[in-house]
C-alpha cells in the first residue's frame with residue numbers, strides 16, 4: 107500500500123518535471139499572446155506568427171507542421187494574400203507546394219513532409235513570382251525570420267508584390283484578412 | 292590500575308590525533324609544493340612576429356572568397372546569423388552588423404543592403420577569434436591540419452553539429468576554399484564553386 111503510494115508520488119513528480127522541461131519554449135509560446143477575438147484556433151488564426159513555435163514537437167497545438175507561414179499582399183500593410191502557391195524544395199530534391207488561404211496562411215504537416223534542410227522557396231500567383239535568394243537552414247516558420255518591421259535581423263513580412271499598391275483586402279473571408287502585426291507599417 | 296590504563300588509552304588517543312594532524316599539514320605542504328611558481332620569463336606573445344608578419348590568416352584573401360562562402364552557406368538567420376552564436380556571421384541575406392559610428396545603430400537591413408567592409412572585418416574577427424589557441428597552432432604550421440579547427444570539424448560533422456553536415460568531405464569546394472585560405476594560397480576556383488553548392 108505504502109509502496110504503491112510512494113511510486114505514485116514519484117511518477118507524479120516525474121510528470122510534473124517533464125511537463126515544464128523547456129522553460130524557453132514555454133516563454134516563446136506565452137510571448138505570442140492569446141487568440142485574437144473572433145478568430146477561432148484553426149486555419150485562419152495567428153497570421154504573421156511563427157506557426158511551428160506551437161505546431162512543433164513541444165506543442166501546445168496537437169497538429170505538427172514541417173513548414174508554415176503567412177504571405178501578405180504588399181510590404182507595408184499586413185493584408186493576407188489568397189491563392190499564393192508556395193513552392194518548396196529540399197536538399198534531396200523532394201518538393202511540396204502549398205496554397206495560402208484568405209488571411210495568407212499556409213502549412214505543410216509533418217505527416218506529409220520531413221524535409222532535409224536546407225530548403226529553397228519561391229512564391230507564385232498568376233504572373234507574379236518571387237524567389238527567396240538564400241535558403242532556410244533549419245527553421246520551419248517563415249514568420250520567425252520574416253518579422254515586422256524590416257530590420258537588421260529580419261527582411262520584414264513576406265509579400266507578393268514588392269511595392270505597396272493599396273489593393274483592397276480579399277472579400278468573403280470568414281475572418282478579417284487584415285492582420286494586426288506589431289511593427290507593421 | 293584502572294586509572295592508569297585509562298590514562299594510557301587517553302594518551303594513545305592524543306597520539307592518533309597528533310599523527311593525523313601532522314599528516315594533514317604534510318599533505319598540504321606536499322600539494323603546495325606541486326603548485327608551480329610563476330615564471331616571470333614565460334609569456335604569451337600577441338602581435339606581429341620579429342619579421343613583421345603575424346600568425347593570423349590573411350584578411351585580404353578572406354574577403355575575396357571565404358567570407359562569401361560562409362555568408363552563403365552558414366549565415367542564415369536560423370543558423371550563424373545570430374548574435375548568440377560563437378561563430379557569428381553577418382551577411383546581406385542574414386544578420387546585419389551593429390555600427391555605433393553610423394547614422395543609426397543598425398543602418399543596414401536584412402535582405403537589402405550590400406555587405407559592408409566593416410561586416411567582413413567583423414566576420415573575420417569572429418572566425419579567427421573562435422579558438423585563438425588552436426588557430427595559432429594551425430597557423431604556426433603554415434595552415435597544415437586545418438581539421439583541428441571547429442570551423443571545419445563542425446561542418447564536416449567530425450564533431451556533433453546542430454547545423455548537420457554542410458561539407459561532404461575534404462574534397463568539398465567550401466572545405467578547399469577555407470583550407471587554402473589558411474594555407475595562404477587561396478584556391479579561388481574552389482571558392483567560386485563553393486557558392487554554387489546549395
Ligand code: HEM
Pocket residue numbers: 223243244361364365366369370371376377378379421441442443445446451452453454455457458465
Ligand atoms: C560551412 C558552414 C558552417 C560552418 C563553418 C559552421 C561552423 C560551426 C562552428 C565552428 C560551431 C561552433 C561555434 C558556435 O556555436 O557558433 C557551430 C555550431 C553550430 N552551428 Fe554551424 N556551421 C556551419 C553551418 C551551419 C548551418 C547551415 C546551421 C543551421 C542549419 C548551423 C547551426 C549551428 C548551431 C545551431 C550550432 C550550435 C550547436 C552546435 O555546436 O552544434 N551551422 N557551427
